[in-house]
Amino acid sequence: MSAEQLAEAQCARCRAQVEHGDLRCAICGTQVPPSQATSTQAMHVEIMRCGGCGAAVSYDVKAQAPQCAFCASVMHVERVEDPIEQTGWWGNLSVDVNQAHGALQQWFGGLGFLRPSDLSQSASIEALKPLWWVAWVFDATASVSWTADSNAGSIRSAWAPHAGKCELQFDHIVVGASRGLSYQETSALIPGYQLNQGVNTAPQIEGAVVEQFDVQRSEARGRIIDAATAIALQQMQAKQIPGTRHRNIKVELTLRGLRTRRCAFPAYVLAYRYRNKLYRAVINGQNASYVTGRAPYSFWKISAIIVGGLALAIVLAMALGGS
Numbered sequence: 001m002s003a004e005q006l007a008e009a010q011c012a013r014c015r016a017q018v019e020h021g022d023l024r025c026a027i028c029g030t031q032v033p034p035s036q037a038t039s040t041q042a043m044h045v046e047i048m049r050c051g052g053c054g055a056a057v058s059y060d061v062k063a064q065a066p067q068c069a070f071c072a073s074v075m076h077v078e079r080v081e082d083p084i085e086q087t088g089w090w091g092n093l094s095v096d097v098n099q100a101h102g103a104l105q106q107w108f109g110g111l112g113f114l115r116p117s118d119l120s121q122s123a124s125i126e127a128l129k130p131l132w133w134v135a136w137v138f139d140a141t142a143s144v145s146w147t148a149d150s151n152a153g154s155i156r157s158a159w160a161p162h163a164g165k166c167e168l169q170f171d172h173i174v175v176g177a178s179r180g181l182s183y184q185e186t187s188a189l190i191p192g193y194q195l196n197q198g199v200n201t202a203p204q205i206e207g208a209v210v211e212q213f214d215v216q217r218s219e220a221r222g223r224i225i226d227a228a229t230a231i232a233l234q235q236m237q238a239k240q241i242p243g244t245r246h247r248n249i250k251v252e253l254t255l256r257g258l259r260t261r262r263c264a265f266p267a268y269v270l271a272y273r274y275r276n277k278l279y280r281a282v283i284n285g286q287n288a289s290y291v292t293g294r295a296p297y298s299f300w301k302i303s304a305i306i307v308g309g310l311a312l313a314i315v316l317a318m319a320l321g322g323s
């Protein structure tokens with residue numbers, strides 16, 4: 001965290017971060033004193049936008065007719081007015097290219113029996129480059145009120161109504177903001193990152209791609225609150241609501257002291273070709289044992305299982321018919 005970020009204004013009522021240009025607290029609506037409400041300077045930045053997946057990455061003068069690092073579509077320059085969110089923290093890249101190659105081979109090997117036997121020998125890697133994808137990391141305290149139907153205490157009917165209140169603490173919850181990587185991909189990578197291994201300046205690595213935040217501020221807060229609500233729902237179901245079966249679970253959250261950091265996490269994104277088809281895989285740039293991606297299935301192995309199953313069914317039918 002830079003000194004400037006630490007000195008950020010807080011809401012006098014709920015201690016949420018008050019950002020440049022906010023006239024009211026985004027969480028509780030309290031008016032921000034005029035001295036703190038610095039007016040937003042109109043800012044223009046140039047980014048590279050992918051025509052395929054929509055990802056936005058930082059503009060690089062040297063890159064001519066660039067390909068999207070996420071999906072290989074063509075990118076174009078776009079001028080963005082008032083880029084509301086700016087990354088303030090970049091995770092250190094600690095996995096090198098050789099380790100990334102090794103992790104990919106290991107991942108191929110661990111995919112299971114239904115994949116082609118020659119996958120790790122025959123897959124040709126088309127492009128493997130480091131990139132940073134963006135996410136919010138938030139902390140907050142929440143007062144949660146919940147209502148639910150549960151099988152606990154239901155004497156004759158199947159369901160009995162229950163309700164309760166509790167406090168919940170959110171510490172360093174990562175919410176993906178990437179357009180280049182899917183929710184499934186970022187969810188698979190997130191547990192492998194160390195939130196204390198990063199710096200406050202953008203990485204300057206030849207050929208690396210740095211994704212930009214690309215979401216309006218109001219929408220960003222909505223997505224963070226949605227993520228907090230989803231976590232609260234899980235926590236209530238696991239720890240607060242009595243009984244073993246639940247339905248109609250509803251939670252209401254009042255957040256206090258919401259603090260959001262805008263972070264970028266390192267990964268290797270690569271495309272590999274197997275029998276003329278392209279697949280994408282992503283490797284965590286801090287812990288190469290976290291790999292996610294798509295991989296082919298073996299047509300022959302699956303066919304053999306189906307044919308074997310049918311043959312067995314016929315043999316059984318004949319045996320039973322003949323008895």
Ligand SMILES: [Zn+2]
Nearest residue numbers: 011014025028
């Ligand atoms: Zn507030």
Ligand SMILES: [Zn+2]
Nearest residue numbers: 050053068071
């Ligand atoms: Zn793309």
